[in-house]
Amino acid sequence: GKIHVNCRGKYYPRTDSKIERVQVPDDKVDWSVPFPDYTPTSYTSPHILAAPPYADPKIGSSGFKPVWNALDGKINRSSHEGPYTILDGFPRNLHGRTGVTGRGALGRWGPNHAADPIVTRWKIINKKRVHDEKTGRPILQFVCIQRRDCGAWAIPGGMVDPGERVSVTLQREFQEEALNSLEMTPQQKKQTEQQLKFLFSGGEEVYSGYVDDPRSTDNAWIETVAYNFHENDQNGILYHLHLHSGDDAQAVTWKDICGEMNLYATHKDIIKEVAVKHQAHW
Ligand code: RP5
Ligand code: MG
Ligand code: MG
Numbered sequence: 068g069k070i071h072v073n074c075r076g077k078y079y080p081r082t083d084s085k086i087e088r089v090q091v092p093d094d095k096v097d098w099s100v101p102f103p104d105y106t107p108t109s110y111t112s113p114h115i116l117a118a119p120p121y122a123d124p125k126i127g128s129s130g131f132k133p134v135w136n137a138l139d140g141k142i143n144r145s146s147h148e149g150p151y152t153i154l155d156g157f158p159r160n161l162h163g164r165t166g167v168t169g170r171g172a173l174g175r176w177g178p179n180h181a182a183d184p185i186v187t188r189w190k191i192i193n194k195k196r197v198h199d200e201k202t203g204r205p206i207l208q209f210v211c212i213q214r215r216d217c218g219a220w221a222i223p224g225g226m227v228d229p230g231e232r233v234s235v236t237l238q239r240e241f242q243e244e245a246l247n248s249l250e251m252t253p254q255q256k257k258q259t260e261q262q263l264k265f266l267f268s269g270g271e272e273v274y275s276g277y278v279d280d281p282r283s284t285d286n287a288w289i290e291t292v293a294y295n296f297h298e299n300d301q302n303g304i305l306y307h308l309h310l311h312s313g314d315d316a317q318a319v320t321w322k323d324i325c326g327e328m329n330l331y332a333t334h335k336d337i338i339k340e341v342a343v344k345h346q347a348h349w
Contacts, residue, residue, distance in 0.1 A: 088166030141230035183224035221331035247313030
């Protein structure tokens with residue numbers, strides 16, 4: 068993949084106090100290139116240090132014996148991209164230096180596994196597929212959420228819970244962020260799950276691996292598995308589903324897919340795979 072850039076900004080994102088990242092030039096991102104002056108600050112956010120259930124303990128604390136590069140009980144500590152290095156007890160970011168050590172806002176040391184559902188349909192006006200004037204290709208739309216943490220538009224993805232199957236995470240996160248299932252009655256939730264069951268049983272993997280996310284550190288990063296769930300039928304479920312943002316999403320919309328979209332992290336690169344797969348406008 069491309070060299071990571073989103074985790075090399077001036078400050079670590081969304082902190083009260085300004086945590087400066089050491090500025091890593093492009094040619095020194097790779098660990099194999101010597102960078103003798105490299106002395107990054109360690110930062111792990113207070114809410115992670117408060118030890119919520121989804122977070123690891125501190126490295127070195129008694130009883131914490133992580134099994135790196137493997138399925139560690141219910142926690143997947145292996146990377147989609149192959150083995151990562153452990154240096155002095157700390158996993159090292161597979162994509163190189165970020166200017167900050169510790170976990171930042173991430174709960175796990177090493178890979179933090181997420182899943183991204185890309186739910187698509189064709190753009191229809193007057194019962195006809197709409198084609199782009201320039202490319203002549205039909206326009207795809209995907210369910211896009213606005214993240215509450217930074218305001219950026221993104222795929223409605225989220226973290227895989229320990230022991231959770233990725234297929235479950237994909238549908239759960241979609242329901243939470245794009246349909247506000249957390250505020251549904253158990254009955255409504257069940258009905259929604261039933262409605263989406265068929266669509267979500269027919270997904271295709273379009274990406275798995277590292278995400279260049281602004282929260283990455285030298286010791287913790289996000290990896291994802293992205294699946295496309297596509298509705299071809301203009302009478303199908305995705306043409307009458309009521310979108311309603313929830314949880315860590317503050318807005319939700321059907322977004323026309325095109326190469327000029329501005330999306331969170333590397334979500335645009337992932338969506339491009341979907342456009343190519345469907346021979347849609349990009
Ligand atoms: C991105 O962060 C992933 O691609 C996924 O969409 C998301 C997971 O983090 P949260 O939405 O749970 O913050 O890197
Ligand atoms: Mg979520
Ligand atoms: Mg999310």
